Ligand SMILES: [Fe+2]
């Protein structure tokens with residue numbers, strides 16, 4: 150949790166959504182000509198089956214609030230601790246930002262390519278992500294924190310990523326998004342008394358959208374096998390670690406959220422790694438050994454450096470700046486050691502598609 154920013158007004162929420170740091174969700178642009186040139190014909194059968202699923206739109210009626218929704222929020226939120234309130238609002242803003250990040254990226258690609266396969270896919274994914282973002286934004290509005298999404302689109306900084314980086318990063322964020330939502334949903338199925346906000350009831354069908362988005366990027370990568378071998382595996386390894394480590398640090402800096410859901414942040418994150426790793430074997434011939442003690446210790450060291458960096462930043466002045474430098478070096482060294490930690494290797498399966506069976 151970022152203690153330097155209070156969330157009281159829509160402007161506070163917009164400032165948090167706009168914030169650019171290593172840990173906050175970003176907005177992306179990419180090379181549209183390269184996207185236009187993608188050839189899905191090697192996987193025509195799988196691709197067309199997937200587009201037909203999008204066309205069927207099984208979540209068309211899902212993202213509507215029930216009449217009782219707002220009353221339920223009012224009743225439940227009256228019992229929240231201030232820490233839970235702040236962590237949950239932070240969670241909503243960062244989730245909104247990443248949903249909307251997908252929406253903006255997919256929509257820009259869709260508008261700038263002629264390739265009918267890519268256009269169709271991007272149109273469907275824009276549809277889904279805009280539903281997701283708007284649904285979360287309604288929950289922010291309950292707290293008077295609704296974010297002006299068009300203003301965010303205009304003012305937030307964009308990061309340029311080559312298409313292959315978009316594929317690695319977006320594939321992983323879609324699949325990890327699925328794993329996060331389904332883990333929470335399953336936990337609350339077992340412990341309905343812990344459901345402190347109605348939005349969690351929407352997570353099961355919601356995360357099936359994210360799962361399918363991930364499947365689309367899996368097909369795009371499998372249609373270009375060079376992205377999944379040789380030196381490119383160094384990039385795969387980098388993105389796996391960056392996505393996992395970012396999630397670990399973020400979740401541990403807002404521990405009240407997991408606690409309110411009756412889970413320990415470490416156990417929750419390792420469950421999410423397990424699911425994401427199992428799924429990602431459909432595309433990546435390597436996976437991180439997240440269960441090994443050395444890897445787990447490395448993640449805790451990264452968290453340690455991140456917390457120390459926050460404290461140094463809060464302290465300010467010359468000493469604060471020096472301490473921040475030390476923390477940055479410590480974090481970079483720890484990240485490098487994690488990056489060099491031995492990975493597991495496996496063959497890619499002949500059947501690419503995976504079912505959302507968790
Ligand atoms: Fe989404």
Ligand SMILES: [Fe+2]
Pocket residue numbers: 251278323358359362
């Ligand atoms: Fe998605």
